[in-house]
Amino acid sequence: MSATTPDGRLGRVAVVGAGLAGSLLAVLLGRRGFAVDVFERRGDPRAGGEAEGRSINLGISARGIRALRAVGLWDGMAPSLVPMRGRVIHQPGAPLRFQPYGTRPEEILHSIRRNELNAVLVDRAEKEPAVRFHFGWRGSELDRDGGRLTLTKPGTGERRTVEADLIIGADGAFSEVRQLMHRGLPVNYRQDFLDWGYRELTIRSNPDGSARTPIEALHVWPSRRGLVVAHPNTDNSLTCTVLLPHHDDPQRPDQPSFDSLTTEAAVASFFATEFGDLPELVPDLADQYFAHPVSQLVTIRTAPWHHRDRVVLVGDACHAIYPFYGQGMNSAFEDCLVLDDCLARYGVSETALATYQQSRKPHTDVLADLATDNFIELRDRVRNPLHMLRAQADLALHRLAPQLWQPLYRMVSHTAIPYADALRRAQRQDRLLTWGAAAATVGTALVARAAWRRRRG
């Protein structure tokens, strides 16, 4: 019923992009009874092969788990996952420090290979009788009012045009559907490239198959001049993301960049001074470093997310963010649940798409800011004792009053509290803590004064 158009036909949906959001959406909409065609520029993820510049593995947290559960997938997935129970901080000359993520056993993240997750989702989607995947087809023209999408087969000149009641752009940060949908219209759009980029490195397992460093954690090598983060894999290897500025800054001659680290010697000496044990963990560090490309990180903000009742965007296509909160896929999955729900409630209509945007955009806007801030947090603050104290106070208060006091990180990663609500609540807690500190100070002063008066009087 919900999958029919106003005139009673079965609704036809064309999804562009069979990435994480596109393939989850295919499951959801197929299950609702829509006829779903998914067009993906690349090959079938089940054929293997990693795509460059999209990170090899990802951290999945409460929101993502909730979405996978909704399509009956999470429970069988344990073999593909490595639990991450907290952060392990590596600092030159210091022992490893472990910071647990939460206070309860279920408050952990899980690391998974992007490709494996993508394959599981495509498999699941194909179980829906009305879902069909078309790999090797690129969405390249759009009649946004008429609901016609033209696809081309790269390299062959082949083209085809399909008609659909709803066209969904799930085609990632550089979405062509977004560009075609917005062309010539007075839309708001913002892209911010981070002046830092990243290269991937692998910490292999030991010859006996064991892990070289505690495996059930996210590893962080913070430093004033760079940042390395590593996610574990099920084969006991870890994939590192090395973050550095793209270019030299004449104002900071001591800050190396991908531009300036061009010799093996320079790479070796930089990693040895900044990232302590990393050169031991990656013996062929310089080889790997030069073998991998430098990738860009981008934040995309835009509005509107839909065109009338015809075209709509999900995931990175409408809100790509920096990866520093590990929430890109998690929030893309939330989009899918909400869009599915709006289509169920209102059918394929402008109301459905507008309601979807209204329910999601305020939250993904906040998330974009949080992800930007967390870059500073990961790089600078995890080393800072004052900040650590503050984080511990947060956790202690949460232990005392788990319902009343929730650290921001917990709300973002271990609950489904909408991002903007989580931020508001954290800001309220911050104010309380400041007042508390002020009250404590004043209280101490009063006591001191009374004591002094008593002595004098």
Added chain:
Amino acid sequence: MSATTPDGRLGRVAVVGAGLAGSLLAVLLGRRGFAVDVFERRGDPRAGGEAEGRSINLGISARGIRALRAVGLWDGMAPSLVPMRGRVIHQPGAPLRFQPYGTRPEEILHSIRRNELNAVLVDRAEKEPAVRFHFGWRGSELDRDGGRLTLTKPGTGERRTVEADLIIGADGAFSEVRQLMHRGLPVNYRQDFLDWGYRELTIRSNPDGSARTPIEALHVWPSRRGLVVAHPNTDNSLTCTVLLPHHDDPQRPDQPSFDSLTTEAAVASFFATEFGDLPELVPDLADQYFAHPVSQLVTIRTAPWHHRDRVVLVGDACHAIYPFYGQGMNSAFEDCLVLDDCLARYGVSETALATYQQSRKPHTDVLADLATDNFIELRDRVRNPLHMLRAQADLALHRLAPQLWQPLYRMVSHTAIPYADALRRAQRQDRLLTWGAAAATVGTALVARAAWRRRRG
């Protein structure tokens, strides 16, 4: 010397756009000895004819005057100008209120027809022997590394390609040079369309040629539900800009929009309630209203402003702003002076273009924010007595200590203090005023307490 390339040739510059910035730049660079070709999509402004959606007249203030003086133009221009000595505020049922712009006779703005100013600049530029204008040619392809620009003649299929040492995009807010220069590169870019747009109306002069309302002022009709601003013309007419939301907002059913004001009756009744004397001043208001198109307002922020040593942007092409501070052209002219200066100092080089961007962008970024804030100021605050009091305090303090205390509006409009410096200074003054008020409060409390003690004691 400065106009030669490193190998000693005379530098060739191609300017795309013979608008206000492009034609001023042609004067400056022609005078420096560059061979300058200017390509303009439209016809020669000296042939007359107004372009839609670009406002018929503009307010020129200190920065613009300074630039025109630099090319020997300002002094002969009085016949084209109407001085605006302050704002005249129109409110329903209230007498006209006059707010002077400054404390000194030279602290005024001047209204000028955009087309007339453009014609004067093109005329002046053609006096430079090495400057040539090519009207009816659109910049449409760019080899950004090779310095080759392809032009097409709209409607004819004619094309030509020119080579230049430097290609300058002076092609306005929707700059094609910017898009071609940035294509595929990791650039920062942001466009924000205001959800309010505008339509133009004319207040004609009386049959005897006199003005219907005081002519030497900027007129403002503030209202909670709309905003009208009018600039005077030398023929005693005024051109009004009527600002309203584009679309209806379900949350504010009492707020009309361009979408909803679709009948003569609705227009007449809305203007009569909100804008007091305007219907009398424009007897054919509804006819004019429906005859003119609705235009969009956009803010553009981007970086970088240049590509290596080959391509660079000026004016609206790199920093279009909302018109609410009357500084778009004024700041575009400042760009031209700075770019000319950097080219003189460093020749056509990456250093010259990077220095230009570094000297300008922090200031035009601040200006974009100020222009956004001034929308609220014009619409809501000019009616607010508390705000008026604050503005008067500002002006009074400035009269007392003209060097020490300068209202922000004065620094922006009547000086050439860089915008970001002006904002910093205004923020410092704001803090001083707050402390002053706090000190006064504490002082009063102390005096009161002393008095009370004396009575008691």
